[in-house]
Amino acid sequence: METMVSGQMATQELQATAVVRKNSVAFIEEVLALNEARQPLVIVTDEAQAQDMPGVSIDRCITPADRSGWFTARHALIHDDRPAQISYTSGTEGTPKGILLSYTNLADTAERIIAQMKMTEDIREYVAVPATFSFGMGRYRAVSAVGGQAYLPPRGFDPLELAQMLAAGQVNALSAVPTLLRILLDAPDIIGAAGEELRWMEIGSQHMTPDEKRRIRDLFPNARITQHYGLTEASRSTFLQISAATDAELHSVGKPIGGSDVQIGEDGRVRIRGPHVAQYRIDTDGLHDLRDADGWLQTNDLGHIQEGHLYFDGRADDLINCGGVKLVPDQLEARMRPALPPGSEIAVAKVPDVQRGDGVLVAVQAEASPTERIRDLAIAALLEMGIAAGSALHIMPVEAIPVTGTGKVQRAMLADQFAQRGPALTPAAPPVPTGEIKDVLALFRHEFPGQTVRPDDTFETLGGDSLHFIQFSLSFEQRFGQLPENWETLSTAALQRHVGASRKSIWRRLESVTLTRGFFMVCIVALHTEAFIYSPNWGAAYFLIMLAGYSVARFQLPEIIRTGSVKTLLGTIRYVAIPTILMVALLQVLTQRFEILPLLLVSNYLDPFTLKGFLFYFIEFYLQLLALAALLFSFARVREAFRLYPMISALSLLAAVALLNQLIESVWSGDYNFHRTPWNYAWAFALGIVLASAKDTSTRILALAVSMVAVYLKWDLTSAAFYVTGGTAMVLFVRSVTVPAPVKILVGEIANASMFVYLCHYQMISIVNKIYGDSRPWLSLISSLIVGVAVTHLYAWISRKFTQIAHPA
Known part of the structure; x- marks a missing residue:
């Protein structure tokens, strides 16, 4: 299928090159290079998919390299009326359908957006949409055509990075879908004054309210902001100039320009015509005309036209557009059904969602069906399909799933039932914004998003651990004053009564575990920055591992014994592992040093001199110790022993791990990797x-x-022995010290940030050295602590927001 002749294809099979879908600069280069070579292409998920493309003969499959950053090549638009690309839409399983786009289709679309936005070679665009989407690739094609530059962010859309690049004058344009822009609208201070530097913006066709459009206009007052409406078959069919639109026009999706035209059919559905409209779709049965005899493409979108502007009235079919990602209900049902509880039946429908355009409704028919189980299955299936639905996912039990006489699910009826029962399905206690925390129960709900918090819950029963102990205590005392002793065992109601009975004071109780944790973390960073050497024999890492064991036994073991579940330990592992993996991945991308074992958090078993990248061995064996502890406490006999005989059990564990270490070292010496293994540190964990x-x-x-x-057996009579012994004595006999509130806050923030201080401090040493040309030990130490604290708060905020979306209260 090489040419188009009189509106028909010369042959019935398209010869094309497959390109593996990858959000990478290399992907963009491959696509545009194939365009210039006049070689049709099709985007595939992997090479396996390329082996079975209905109606297409694949000559080869290209897997682009991973590369982010600036795309600066210039490529002229191509106006040949020849096949350029097959873009697959979400057809039903087993019968995938593709839209055959010509070079003329692509060029006309690009020319109209260039004209609408008045783009010039000065454009430096932050492309927040993946290049694998037609919207994203269209941006790179248009920017390249005018001789500008486009930036592909390494971590996807990053509001902080965007703000920094705007302020520094590195970018002056942005392309994004409304879902991403709502992140900025929720936290406009991230952009702040830097918004004045934006000159161009294009917004995708997902629904936006007029108020959202006005707020985006206010956030970027000097930008020419354009929103488009279109489909894969007819990209960018209408344009709305948000930056100049009237209040009435903000309700619309704009009007057609150039050779494009839009009208409303008798059935109320939108029809589109123009040189940008694809002529064919392709499937297992071959080619099918998309346009009628007059060139009109019939869509399944409802709308009306007023004073030349198109107003979108909703979708006429069952396709769900959740956050810009298309979802076919049948496909979600097919993914969920194999894991459904026996006797359960489900049906999926779309419902309105302010944040994402369409929400996902899963109706389940079965007596006493576990809705939380259905929710977990739906979340997993949606993630596999590239959708993080969060609060847009709803589970609705029904007595019977409505179907037609032929057995087809009546999805509109399910959506109507949801609308009638919606308030009953809405969480009674949504996440509480920080500024609206008025009582202790609200604080607990804020600090434990996604969980049901009752007045009789405690910090322990909610799965609190040492990583959240300090964070929670600081947050509590900031609002309500000093916490009582053993507060982690008190219910929210009891803590509320304490608030009412206590008097405000500038003095705070600083726990010795918090003080020693902060102190030894500073010692480690000081040693690495060479600000000071607390001990030539070291020991701080062992003490922190000892505190890890102490915290597990103090905060988590009681709940593990009570419930028989190690879920709280698994939560701690997840909390530590995710930012560590993200940091390792970021450093590998920035340095182009890629290794798999550090990403798997097991590089501590290797000779560190054989690794070319970055590793965080302390966190690696810490996580491994937590995993081993979870395995140990998963045995009922072990839990019962610790419940009945805690000290004897702890001493027995200490003896056992010390012996185990000796046995392992006798056959597997850890000299080569400086003994950075969990069994070498297990004695300290057990001692805790x-x-x-x-x-x-x-x-x-x-x-x-x-x-x-x-300690004597480990270090003899050295300074390290005295440091560790002194720390253990303080933990045992000095439960807390009374200090002024600012001191508690300072020490608490450092202790709370210990993980991120560790993750960031080597990078801060490198940055300080590069800035000043030589080492600045104390500056490196102080900046490491400050950045660690800042990143801790940022990650906590992001994590809380994500949890609130993924697991609405």
């Missing part, structure tokens, strides 16, 4: 459990004696 098991004076003395022996 011993400390937490000491509840009275006699057991505390016993725990201190055991600690002194263990």
Whole structure:
């Protein structure tokens, strides 16, 4: 299928090159290079898909390299009326359908958006839409045609990066879908004054309210903001100049320009005509005309036209557009059904959603069907399909799923039922914004998003761990004053009564575990920055591992014993692993040093001198110790032993892991990797459990004696031994010290940020050295602490927002 002759194809099979879908600069280059060579292409998910393309003969499959950053090549638009690309839409399973676009289709679309936005070679665009989407690729094609530059962000849309690049004058244009722009609308201070630097913006065709359009206009007051409406078959059919539109016009999706035309059919559906409209679709049966005899493309969108502007009235079919990603209900049902509980039947329909355009409704028919199980299955299936639906996902039990006489699900009826029952399905206690936290229960709901928090819940029963202990205490005391001792065991109602009975004071109780954690973290960073050497024998890492074991036994083991579940430990593992993997991946991308084992968090078993990239061995064996602890406490006999005989069990564990370490080292020496293994540090972890098991004076003395022996065997009479012994004695006998509130905040913030301080401090050392040309130990130390604290708060905010979306309260 090489040419088009009199509106028909010369042959019935298209010869094309497959390009693996990848959001990469290399992907853009491959696509445009094939365009210039007049070689038709089809975008595929992987090479396997390329082997079976209905109606298409694939000559080869190209897998582009991973590369982000600037795309600067210039490519002229091509006006040949020849096949250029097959873009696949979401057809039903087993019968995929593709839209055959010509070079004329692509060129006309690009020319009209260039004209509408008045783009020039000065454009430097931040493309927040993946290049694999027709919208994203259309932006790169248009920017390239005018001689501008386009930036592909390495981490996807990053509001902070965008703000920084705008402020620095590196970018002056933005392309994004409304879902991404709502992130900026929710936190406009991220952009702030930098919004005045934006000159151009194009917004995708997902629904936006007039108010959202006005707020975007206010956020970027000097930009020419254009929104388009279109389909894969007819991209950018209408344009709305948001930056100059009247209030009435903001309700519309704009009007056609150039050779494009739009009208409303007798059935109320939108019809489109013009040189940008594809002529054919292709499937297993061959080619099919998309346009009628007069050149009109019939869509399944409802609308009306007023004073030349098209007003979108909703979709006429069942296709769900969730956040700009198309979803066919049958496909979601097919993914979920194999894992459904016995006897359960489901049906999927679309419902309105303010944030994402369409929401996803899963109706389940079965007596006593576990809706949370259905929700988990739906979340997993949607993620596989590239959709993080979050609060746009709804589960609705029904007595019977309505079907037609032929057995077809009546999805509109399900949507009507949801609308009638919607308030009953709405969470009674939505996540509480920080500024609206008025009582202790609201604070708990804020700090534990996605969980149901009741007045009788405690920090422990909600799965709180040492990583959140400090964060929660700081947040509490900022609002309500000093916490009582053992507050983690008190219910939210009891803490509320404490708030009412206590008096405000500038003095705060600083726990010794928080103080020692912050102190030893500073010692580690100071050693690496060479600000000061706390001990030539080290020891701080072992003490922090000891605190990890102490925290597990103090905060999490009681709940593990009570429920028989190690879910809280798995949550801690997830909380630590995700930012570590993200940091390793970021550093690998920035340095182009790619290795798989650091991403799997097991590089601590290798000789560090054989690794070319970055590794965070302390976190690696810390996570491995947590995983081993979860495995240990998953055995009912172990939990029962710790419940009945906590100190004996802890001492037995300490002896066992010490012996295990000796046995492993006898056959597998850890000299080559500096003993960065979980069994080498396991004694410190177990010693922490011993400390937490000491509840009275006699057991505390016993725990201190055991600690002194263990420390002596490890370091002899060295400074490291004195540091660690002093820290254990403080944890055992000085539960807390009273300090002024600012001191508590300073120490608490450092201790709370210890993980991110560790993740960031080597990078800060490198940055400081590059800026000043030589080492600045104290500046590196202080900047590491500041950046670590800032990143901790940023990650906590992002994590909380994501959790609130993924698991609405």
